[in-house]
Amino acid sequence: MGRISEDTRAHNEEAIRAAMDRLLRGDLPPGGKCDLRTLASEAGVPRTAFYAKKNRDGTARKGPYQHLAQEFERRLTALRDAGTVPDPRTVQIERLKEANATLKTRLEQRDAELETLKDLKRRALSQIAAQHLEIERLREQSTGLGNVRRIPPGRVGTAP
Known part of the structure; x- marks a missing residue:
């Protein structure tokens, strides 16, 4: 790349500053981030112009334009330190990470609860089966003795 004129340099610096202000306000292009690559793209200058040669x-x-890259990084750091994040995707990523952690915790709790309920179900079925076997055994025992009489069902509406 050849040398550029002072007018072109001044125009480029003006375009970089305008793009810098837009990016730091959060006005990002689709698919862009708040970084030097997007700054160069928005200003229409090569990205390599921001780095030492x-x-x-x-x-x-x-x-x-290395001084402008340093100014951009300085302003971006100041915004982040103040709690303002110009890149909405960064905020969204942090929010999604928090939501993911919350969901993982809830999932672990549900898994533990499910295991407890499965254990309770196993014990309840075991007790029901044991009670059923005991009832069957007692029925067989009572019919085998022959000294147990059945009581006829009472009439409805009469007192004993």
């Missing part, structure tokens, strides 16, 4: 002799030099 190397000269041919190996020495480092600042990128043409």
Whole structure:
């Protein structure tokens, strides 16, 4: 990429600042985040212009808009420290993580309750089966003795 004129640089810086303000207000494009990639895309400048460069002799030099990248990061950090998150997806992700943790806890509680109820059901069925066997045994015993008489059913509406 060749050198740019001062007018182009001033225009680009103005576009970067306008895009920076939009992003930090939370006005994000579809699929965009509040980051340097989206900032570069919104401003119409190459993303590499925000990073340091190397000269041919190996020495480092600042990128043409590196100071604006640092300003963007500084303002973004200040907003986050103040409790404001310009990226609604970040808020949504945090909310979903909390909801997921709550649902996991509820699921664990339900699983424990379900196991308790299954155990109760097993014990109740075992007791019912034991009682049924005892009733059957007593019925057989009573018919085998022959000394047990059946009482005829009482008449309805009469006192004993």
